Amino acid sequence: MKYEVNPPAIxxxxxxxxxxxxxxxxxxxxxxxxxxxxxxxxxxxxxxYFWAEVLLLFRPGIIKNFQPFNNKINYDMLSNxxxxxxxxxxxxKGYTFLNLLGLITGVASSLLILLWINDEVQMxxxxxxxENIYQIFRNMKQSDGDYITNSSIPKxxxxxxxxxxxxxxxxAFLSWPMEFTLGEGSEATQQGGRFAxxxxxxxxxxxxxxxDQSTALEDxxxxxxxxxxxxxxxxxxxxxxxxxxxxxxxxxxxxxxxxVFDDPGNNSTLDFDWILxxxxxxxxxxxxxxxxxxxxxxYVTIEDPGQVSAVSERVFNEIKDHTQGASxxxxxxxxxxxFQDYYLYSNFDNGVVNGGRIEYVRIMTVVSxxxxxxxxxxxxxLTTARSDRRSKEIGLRKxxxxxxxxxxxQFMAEAFLYSLIAVVMALVVTIILxxxxxxxxxxxxxxxxxxxxxxxxxLTLVVGIGTMSGSYPAVILPALSIIQSLKGGMQKxxxxxxxxxxxxxxxxSISILLIIGTSVIYQQLxxxxxxxxxxxxxxxxxxxxxxxxxxxxxxxxxxxxxxxQVSAVSATSGNPVSYGRxxxxxxxxxxxxxxxxxxxxxxxxxxxIPTMQMEMVQGRGFSKEYNDARNYIINEVAADLMGFxxxxxxxxxxxxxxxxVIGVVKDFHMRNMHEAIAPLIITCMNPExxxxxxxxxxxxxxxxxxxxxxxxxxxxxxxQFEYRFSDELLESSYESxxxxxxxxxxxxxxxxxxxxLGLFGxxxxxxxxxxxxxxxxxxxxxxxxxxxxxxxxxxxxxxxxAFMVAAPVGYYIMQGWLDxxxxxTVLQPGVFILAGLIGLIIGALTISFKSYQAAVVNPVQSLKxx
Amino acid sequence: MGKYSIGEFEEIVLLTVAVLYENxxxxxxxxxxxxxxxxxxxxxxxxxALNRLEKKGYLKSEFGEATAERGGKRKxxxxxxxxxxxxxxxxxxxxQKLWSSIPSSAFEFDFA
Numbered sequence: 001m002k003y004e005v006n007p008p009a010i011x012x013x014x015x016x017x018x019x020x021x022x023x024x025x026x027x028x029x030x031x032x033x034x035x036x037x038x039x040x041x042x043x044x045x046x047x048x049y050f051w052a053e054v055l056l057l058f059r060p061g062i063i064k065n066f067q068p069f070n071n072k073i074n075y076d077m078l079s080n081x082x083x084x085x086x087x088x089x090x091x092x093k094g095y096t097f098l099n100l101l102g103l104i105t106g107v108a109s110s111l112l113i114l115l116w117i118n119d120e121v122q123m124x125x126x127x128x129x130x131e132n133i134y135q136i137f138r139n140m141k142q143s144d145g146d147y148i149t150n151s152s153i154p155k156x157x158x159x160x161x162x163x164x165x166x167x168x169x170x171x172a173f174l175s176w177p178m179e180f181t182l183g184e185g186s187e188a189t190q191q192g193g194r195f196a197x198x199x200x201x202x203x204x205x206x207x208x209x210x211x212d213q214s215t216a217l218e219d220x221x222x223x224x225x226x227x228x229x230x231x232x233x234x235x236x237x238x239x240x241x242x243x244x245x246x247x248x249x250x251x252x253x254x255x256x257x258x259x260v261f262d263d264p265g266n267n268s269t270l271d272f273d274w275i276l277x278x279x280x281x282x283x284x285x286x287x288x289x290x291x292x293x294x295x296x297x298x299y300v301t302i303e304d305p306g307q308v309s310a311v312s313e314r315v316f317n318e319i320k321d322h323t324q325g326a327s328x329x330x331x332x333x334x335x336x337x338x339f340q341d342y343y344l345y346s347n348f349d350n351g352v353v354n355g356g357r358i359e360y361v362r363i364m365t366v367v368s369x370x371x372x373x374x375x376x377x378x379x380x381x382l383t384t385a386r387s388d389r390r391s392k393e394i395g396l397r398k399x400x401x402x403x404x405x406x407x408x409x410q411f412m413a414e415a416f417l418y419s420l421i422a423v424v425m426a427l428v429v430t431i432i433l434x435x436x437x438x439x440x441x442x443x444x445x446x447x448x449x450x451x452x453x454x455x456x457x458x459l460t461l462v463v464g465i466g467t468m469s470g471s472y473p474a475v476i477l478p479a480l481s482i483i484q485s486l487k488g489g490m491q492k493x494x495x496x497x498x499x500x501x502x503x504x505x506x507x508x509s510i511s512i513l514l515i516i517g518t519s520v521i522y523q524q525l526x527x528x529x530x531x532x533x534x535x536x537x538x539x540x541x542x543x544x545x546x547x548x549x550x551x552x553x554x555x556x557x558x559x560x561x562x563x564x565q566v567s568a569v570s571a572t573s574g575n576p577v578s579y580g581r582x583x584x585x586x587x588x589x590x591x592x593x594x595x596x597x598x599x600x601x602x603x604x605x606x607x608x609i610p611t612m613q614m615e616m617v618q619g620r621g622f623s624k625e626y627n628d629a630r631n632y633i634i635n636e637v638a639a640d641l642m643g644f645x646x647x648x649x650x651x652x653x654x655x656x657x658x659x660x661v662i663g664v665v666k667d668f669h670m671r672n673m674h675e676a677i678a679p680l681i682i683t684c685m686n687p688e689x690x691x692x693x694x695x696x697x698x699x700x701x702x703x704x705x706x707x708x709x710x711x712x713x714x715x716x717x718x719x720q721f722e723y724r725f726s727d728e729l730l731e732s733s734y735e736s737x738x739x740x741x742x743x744x745x746x747x748x749x750x751x752x753x754x755x756x757l758g759l760f761g762x763x764x765x766x767x768x769x770x771x772x773x774x775x776x777x778x779x780x781x782x783x784x785x786x787x788x789x790x791x792x793x794x795x796x797x798x799x800x801x802a803f804m805v806a807a808p809v810g811y812y813i814m815q816g817w818l819d820x821x822x823x824x825t826v827l828q829p830g831v832f833i834l835a836g837l838i839g840l841i842i843g844a845l846t847i848s849f850k851s852y853q854a855a856v857v858n859p860v861q862s863l864k865x866x
Numbered sequence: 867m868g869k870y871s872i873g874e875f876e877e878i879v880l881l882t883v884a885v886l887y888e889n890x891x892x893x894x895x896x897x898x899x900x901x902x903x904x905x906x907x908x909x910x911x912x913x914x915a916l917n918r919l920e921k922k923g924y925l926k927s928e929f930g931e932a933t934a935e936r937g938g939k940r941k942x943x944x945x946x947x948x949x950x951x952x953x954x955x956x957x958x959x960x961x962q963k964l965w966s967s968i969p970s971s972a973f974e975f976d977f978a
Contacts, residue, residue, distance in 0.1 A: 027913055029939030030892035056910035061917050
């Protein structure tokens with residue numbers, strides 16, 4: 001039997017549909033001939049090729065002219081569509097207003113969010129070599145077996161990569177941000193800046209306005225200044241004369257200006273007003289040459305992307321390999337992370353990159369899409385619900401011979417018109433609101449109309465919204481039958497009502513979801529702010545101060561204590577509410593010698609525990625009555641790690657300094673609530689090496705601060721008086737959560753607003769439709785509240801369904817968010833019930849407004865006009 | 867480019883039609899280009915080029931016999947018109963003019 005070989009049917013149909021009839025015959029012939037040739041080689045391949053060829057034929061020149069795009073009809077028809085659309089809009093002003101308001105609010109919110117997202121994504125993307133720059137991170141094994149990751153890398157590791165890695169073309173060192181006093185006398189100001197190696201200026205695109213980019217940091221006695229600082233300092237136009245002039249740093253080092261760079265700007269995470277040569281720092285700090293000490297950030301450029309994995313494999317164990325057997329050996333590994341990704345992906349979970357701000361970017365993207373969707377749903381619902389208003393028009397058009405496609409095109413055109421107006425007006429609203437929004441999110445966003453991308457986005461919005469909101473009416477409305485629509489009777493279409501109800505459920509689910517999100521974020525922030533930290537963060541002033549000598553410090557403390565508002569003072573190596581300074585050198589009785597542990601070290605004086613108002617669990621605090629220079633206090637986590645049931649008197653050493661434990665302090669939070677409490681050793685051996693003074697205030701705070709400033713100027717005249725409150729410092733570490741909280745808050749409000757606009761329109765429509773029924777019921781003795789209940793309960797049901805959809809989804813999402821925190825609040829049912837109630841109450845109010853109006857109308861009014 | 871405008875791919879298709887003379891239809895043109903010039907040609911790309919050439923008046927076409935192999939569809943045979951020939955000549959001439967005016971040292975690559 002001969003087997004008939006036929007080309008696949010679906011692509012053939014497709015071809016017949018779109019191909020120009022003049023070309024169809026021979027093209028189809030060609031294709032089937034080709035297919036039969038190929039069929040001999042393999043039938044699947046032949047089919048695949050057939051598909052590909054058909055799809056490749058879908059191009060101008062082959063495609064036929066489709067009817068609706070036929071030019072002549074198009075123009076007249078369109079102008080008629082727009083005329084009718086305008087008349088309808090004018091006739092039902094309230095409804096037009098509702099429709100547009102919803103769309104405008106939705107589009108404006110989305111535009112704002114899009115701007116925010118765009119800015120987030122653009123962060124650090126301006127460096128010419130950005131694609132090739134990698135930052136090295138160090139994973140340090142903790143007592144609980146987990147890794148924590150930080151960016152301070154032992155300098156020898158950077159040197160090694162520079163010397164021995166052929167794949168790496170450049171290695172740059174960059175210090176952590178520092179504050180130095182620049183200038184002298186009354187000109188002196190504190191400016192933030194960093195130390196950097198010469199390669200830094202080659203690797204990153206921070207262009208010099210004055211000076212030579214490639215040799216800028218070679219001069220060890222030089223300094224680079226930012227444009228804005230240099231302008232304010234020299235109070236003049238910048239010129240190359242500036243090169244070689246000197247400026248005083250920290251009141252003692254005279255350095256030459258070797259260049260001026262453009263301000264890093266808002267799109268850079270690296271921000272600085274000065275750059276000093278890294279060598280200056282390295283000369284003065286010999287400790288950086290130890291493999292055991294993390295110091296500067298290290299950046300490398302790898303030009304061949306194919307080599308990245310090879311480099312990261314090789315660099316992984318460098319620290320272990322070079323510290324093996326040494327006393328500073330730590331269980332540490334090095335990893336590479338693309339520099340320009342760091343802003344959005346900065347969370348490390350057990351040594352592996354795991355999200356970061358990108359989560360908020362994703363959340364906001366979803367929120368903006370949802371809000372747009374809600375706004376489009378409003379449009380669909382209102383248009384289809386009111387279709388009886390248009391039914392005569394549709395019937396007449398059909399009777400005159402309009403095909404369904406033409407009526408569909410009409411409603412599409414109308415939707416596009418609304419969408420265009422809404423986008424234009426939303427643009428105006430966005431521009432007006434932008435300054436306030438900028439304040440809110442602490443950014444400098446603007447709409448750049450010179451960029452093609454802006455126009456592309458706007459056009460996409462117009463087309464997207466038009467298509468989305470027009471599609472449903474364009475399918476539903478042409479389907480009305482001519483006779484029924486001409487008679488003007490109300491047509492019950494169960495399907496249509498069901499879809500409409502489904503859409504309302506969808507809208508309210510999203511709104512309730514956002515309310516749940518808002519309240520959980522709020523609860524968690526409240527929790528982290530009010531949680532007992534193990535110390536008292538209120539009225540705790542942190543003063544940055546280079547202490548230098550013990551006599552001076554003691555004199556300073558004595559003077560401070562004379563101030564009425566100062567109740568306690570202690571010198572420390574950092575603020576205990578935000579502390580991280582660790583060593584792997586700690587050793588204790590019974591330590592497993594094969595394991596490396598990172599333990600935090602805090603240098604303080606004898607007044608530390610009472611000043612912080614911490615609680616001792618075992619033993620005693622430091623005291624001047626004993627010689628406590630070699631006595632240590634540890635926290636509970638450390639005691640646990642070291643396996644001490646009774647820690648008192650146990651032998652303990654770090655940095656090679658032997659001593660013993662005299663007390664255990666109750667755990668206090670050294671970092672924000674994202675992180676677990678780390679083991680800590682507190683010592684009072686060298687108070688003069690402190691860099692901070694913590695002051696406990698009471699009573700009139702501002703008076704106290706003035707008095708403290710006077711004392712500081714007296715005893716530390718060269719010190720810039722800079723202070724901050726510990727609770728504020730802590731609060732600022734939750735910045736991204738705060739921003740997210742405000743944003744979600746606002747957009748939850750907006751989504752509720754838009755949903756209610758839709759609900760309002762729908763309930764108005766129901767009330768109007770059932771006005772006769774209401775009239776009859778009233779005549780027969782119904783009470784007003786009975787009628788309100790009757791009109792409202794359908795929609796109330798929808799909101800309850802919406803709640804049942806939103807609650808589990810909300811639970812799942814928010815539990816995931818809470819998991820980012822080491823210390824977190826418990827999700828309580830109250831949150832969900834509250835969110836549901838808010839949705840229900842707002843919804844019910846919206847509905848009952850129109851229902852009430854319908855219920856109080858005199859039945860004569862509604863019954864007399866037939 | 868003078869009064870004749872013609873793209874590189876169009877030129878190849880036009881030349882191939884001339885080469886095939888009596889037997890120039892979709893598949894034969896496609897296969898000729900694929901074997902002689904060793905480049906992949908999709909039916910879509912070729913069909914568009916043929917179409918454009920016909921619109922420009924460089925080609926004319928007529929239907930041939932229907933065969934069973936083609937599912938009962940007729941072949942469309944193409945022929946180069948007079949102005950098609952002129953267009954090809956003009957392209958060749960302008961190329962030749964350029965070639966002849968290249969200085970002899972332009973292609974010496976060994977100075978590096």
